[in-house]
Amino acid sequence: MNRIAHRRTKIAALGAALLMTAGAAGSAVASGDDAAGGGATREAAALTGTAKLYRPAGDDITFTFDAHLAREHNMDPRAATGTFRFSHYTDTWGAAAEVKVDCLITGGKVAVVTGIVTKADGVAADAVGKRVGITVHDLGGHDRLGYSWAATGVPGEGEPLPCTSAAPFEKVKAGSGDWKVLPWVPEYPQAAE
Structure with a gap:
């Protein structure tokens, strides 16, 4: 694999990891999980x-x-x-x-x-x-x-x-x-x- 193809693969992998992290964080907020962690559901x-x-x-x-x-x-x-x-x-x-x-x-x-x-x-x-x-x-x-x-x-x-x-x-x-x-x-x- 040449250097350019290797670099593109690394960037794509990093981008996918960032998207997955953002998606998980968004799901936690949308489900009402406490921002402080611990998984407790916040009051309405x-x-x-x-x-x-x-x-x-x-x-x-x-x-x-x-x-x-x-x-x-x-x-x-x-x-x-x-x-x-x-x-x-x-x-x-x-x-x-x-x-x-x-x-x-x-x-x-x-x-x-x-x-x-x-x-x-x-x-x-x-x-x-x-x-x-x-x-x-x-x-x-x-x-x-x-x-x-x-x-x-x-x-x-x-x-x-x-x-x-x-x-x-x-x-x-x-x-x-x-x-x-x-x-x-x-x-x-x-x-x-």
């Missing part, structure tokens, strides 16, 4: 983390999320589980609430989560037993947030439907935390051939 969607909202008047507003959609419930966002909490305090008043998640949908770096308020105090006390919704845009430390009571001013008034909320108009206070959104990948049926 998630919203996690804690951060404070920016307010020029100095209000202390914190939102904490631990919301998850299990892989086996991928096509049922209303099977989401978890909790979220929020609090808002000023020098003269305050309120806090805990919420049991009843729906979670994420798309790219945006999440919408709703739930039923299980505990609340202060101006939020009347929200117990009512649904509230939050929208988060995960922008890597410059996150944004919106909430269903933006138009009414009080959580629980004008209850949203599951997985609905306001546009993420609020900004995170710099250095106060971060929210993480795990994108949802719906599984659509294949067309008959």
Whole structure:
């Protein structure tokens, strides 16, 4: 075999090996395997983390999320589980609430989560037993947030439907935390051939 033919054979073999490696990696991602290895299947969607909202008047507003959609419930966002909490305090008043998640949908770096308020105090006390919704845009430390009571001013008034909320108009206070959104990948049926 001459040098040129030998070199072409080596290049072809290398190219085939690279294609096989890329194909295997693509299959692992497509099947939902955990990128960290170990072969564990990742959950279908998630919203996690804690951060404070920016307010020029100095209000202390914190939102904490631990919301998850299990892989086996991928096509049922209303099977989401978890909790979220929020609090808002000023020098003269305050309120806090805990919420049991009843729906979670994420798309790219945006999440919408709703739930039923299980505990609340202060101006939020009347929200117990009512649904509230939050929208988060995960922008890597410059996150944004919106909430269903933006138009009414009080959580629980004008209850949203599951997985609905306001546009993420609020900004995170710099250095106060971060929210993480795990994108949802719906599984659509294949067309008959």
